[in-house]
Amino acid sequence: HHRFNLFPSFLTFTWVHRIHMEPTTTTAAAVSPTTRRRQRxxxxxxxxxxxxKSRLSIDLATRFFNNAEIINSDKMQVYRGLDITTNxxxxxxxxxxxxxxxxxxDPxxxxxxxxxxxxxxxETISDIMSRRGLPLVVGGSNSFIYSLTTKRFDPQSDVFNxxxxxxxxxxxxxxxxxxWVDVCLPVLNQYLSKRVDEMLDSGMFEELAEFFGSGEHLTVHRSGLGQAIGVPEFEGYFTTVADAEEDVMRLVEVYNDAxxxxxxxxxxxxxxxxxKILRLKDAGWDLKRIDATEAFRAVMTADSGGGGRVAEIWEKQxxxxxxxxxxxxxxx
Ligand code: ATP
Incomplete structure (x- = not known):
């Protein structure tokens, strides 16, 4: 699929391919490897x-920190499959x-x-460090970020729920x-609703149709990929209603509800x-908050010619x- 899932396609961000870049001198590679390894x-x-987050990580890795390697910390994206649905x-x-x-x-x-x-x-971080790379952990699952970074992790404990x-x-x-990339919630909600429509336009429905059609919903782990937003919501549509094709009005109703x-x-x-992020912050974690609200506001008000302004705000702020x-x- 050729969609631009992080930002709407009408935005005109300029992407610079990594291999065409001059190596930057301000990266961690400038520090001696032993020092780097010790500092971790x-x-x-x-x-x-x-x-x-993904957009920002690519901006950083392609243009400023050439030795960066990304480690996904989204708990649905660790699995193979449902690429559009899990974003x-x-x-x-x-x-x-x-x-x-x-x-x-394997889900x-x-x-x-x-x-x-x-x-x-x-283990991945150690590998990256052994080749003097900069590990960039990127993803929204705070339980993953917590378990990874905390000095002593107790699998029995739950600090969030x-x-x-x-x-x-x-x-x-x-x-x-x-x-911490933050967007004020009303603006983010408006964007998320639009993003769902764009995901559907770029093949989310077809991806789920195949998922249910091939019976994968019966084999994926219920508490793994089976929980991805889109799967439970569309289950009724694909497993019961879609069979009763004669009632188109009903089908449309169930689709819209999903x-x-x-x-x-x-x-x-x-x-x-x-x-969860606020809970970490309140506990004294040194989170650097970056407010991306203005860029998203601009996205929401941009007409076809507004992409340049969005890119400018994103770049600056x-x-x-x-x-x-x-x-x-x-x-x-
Ligand atoms: P955690 O609580 O472990 O930090 P989280 O914030 O990603 O993780 P939860 O609040 O636990 O998520 O909610 C998890 C639910 O959110 C999942 O079961 C799934 O339904 C949905 N979810 C999370 N990430 C995705 C994703 N990338 N795609 C689809 N659904 C997702």
Whole structure:
């Protein structure tokens, strides 16, 4: 699929391919390898779904930190399949930047839990560091980010959920630079609703039709990829109603209801994710908040000629601000 899933296609961001870049001198590679290995520095890009984390990570990796390699920390995107539904960055959008733990696990056999992720991602980080790369952890699942970065992780504890969550530890096993891409929720909700329509336009429905048609919904793990937003919402449509083809009006009704629930659940997800980020922040985690609201406001009001303005705001308020933070972190 050739969609631009992170930002609407009418935006005119200019993508620069990584291999055409001159190596930058301000990256961590300028520091001696032994120092780097000892410091074990990683950059984490967090934020709710839809806030532009992938986009930002590619901007940073292609234009400023040429040794960066991305480690996915979205718990649905670790599985193979449902690429549109789970909003995976496409090969085209990756622009040659190495991506790890993205679509890497069989959704039938495996459920990747935070404990697994801690092990997998830390091994990946060691690999990246051994070739003097800069690990860039990117994704919205805060339980993954927590399990990976915390010094002592207890698989039994849950610091985010339940009436009485366990205390958040602020001892980290890496030197972390946490970038929190934030968008004020009403603006993000408006964008997310539009994004669902665009995902449907670019093949989400067909992807799910194939998923249910081939019986994959029966074999994927219920608590893994089977939970991806879009699967439960469309289950009724594909498994019962679509058979009763004679009633077209009913079919349309069930379809529209599924789309409505996908939009609602995506907005709920974003809200929960922000809640988890605030919990970390309140516990004293040094999260650098980058406000991308203006860029998203511009996206929502842009007509076909408004893309340039969006790109300009994104560059100034999100990319430049992040570059400054990461550069300073690497120099510390
Ligand atoms: P965590 O709580 O582990 O940090 P999270 O914030 O990604 O992870 P939860 O609040 O636990 O997510 O909600 C998880 C639900 O959100 C999943 O079960 C799934 O329905 C949905 N979800 C999360 N990420 C995606 C995604 N990339 N695509 C589709 N659905 C997703």
């Amino acid at each position: 520095k990683i950059v984490v890009i967090m934020g709710p779904t839809g806030a532009g 995976k960055i496409t090969m085209q959008e990756q622009h040659g930047v190495p991506h790890h733990l993205l679509g890497a696990f 039938i056999e495996s459920v990747v839990n935070p404990h697994d992720f801690r092990k997998l991602a830390s 339940g009436p009485d969550p366990d205390p958040v530890s602020s001892e980290q096993r890496y030197k972390c630079c946490f970038i 789309v409505r629930r996908i939009k609602d659940n995506t907005c709920q997800l974003a809200k929960r994710q922000v809640g 999100v990319v430049e601000a992040s570059v400054k933070i990461v550069k300073q972190f690497l120099e510390e």
